[in-house]
Amino acid sequence: MQPHAARVPLSKRLLDKAVAGFALLMLLPLMLIVAVLVLLVDGGPAIFGHERVGINGRRFRCYKFRSMVRDADAQLARILASDPAARAEWETTRKLTVDPRVSRLGLFLRRTSLDELPQLWNVLRGDMSLVGPRPVTADEAVRYGDHFATYSAVRPGITGAWQVSGRNEISYPERVDLDVHYVTNWSLACDLGILLKTVNVVLTGRGAS
Structure with a gap:
């Protein structure tokens, strides 16, 4: 039987927009520096948009600083x-x-999670949330099988249970289980806990790729 997704209130969306908007303003100088470095090191576009599957199965362009x-x-x-x-x-x-x-600069951007800063724009647009399941490609979505409806019941997140639980140190089935558990047991306290753990993961680089 398909797990029942927890109802996510409007307050989560309002918090997402407020925090993402403030963060974009505060981090704009840093983001400009990163963009210039990417251009100087490898040329070409500084920001890369890759198609991912979001809420209700809707496709969107997930933005990152180009690390490859x-x-x-x-x-x-x-x-x-x-x-x-x-x-x-x-x-x-x-x-x-x-x-x-992955370029040498790209390795640094990934280890520090700086490559994901453009996703704050995705949050403002409504494509993503600050916390949620990891945004997946259409090819990856099939791995969720009967759990895909649960995964796509909420917006994917910049961070989430997978990112603070070992990232590449855990298997894909475990990752699916983490996403399903997050959606079916969502709470504001859970989101706040993941955000706090994310700070530690970013500072230590644990499980980064």
Whole structure:
């Protein structure tokens, strides 16, 4: 039976908009510096938008500072075609532990979570929430199976249970379980707890990729 999603009140959305708007104003100088660094190091666009699945299955562009080289898709295809171990890891987790597509600056941005700052704009637009399930691609969405309706009952988050529970140190099925548990047991106290834990994860870089 499909788990029943907890009802998320309007107060969560209002809090999202207030915090995201304030954070964008305060962090704008830092974001401009990051954008210039990306342009200087690798050229091309500083911000990358990737299609993800959001609330009610709606597709949206999830924004990040670009952490990969410009020919990342071509490099991924070559890696998966030539390295069976990398292909097996990708098919299991949709990530690579050692990813040659990520630039040196990109590694720093990911470890410090600075690459995710543009998602504050996604929060203001209503695509995302500060806290929620991790935004997934259409290919990943099928991994949720019967739980997809639960996952898509709320907006995906910049941070969430997965991000503060080990990130790449946990398996994909465990990640699905964390998202389902979050949605079905949502509370404001839970969101505040995850936000506090996120600060620790960002400062320590635990599980970052």
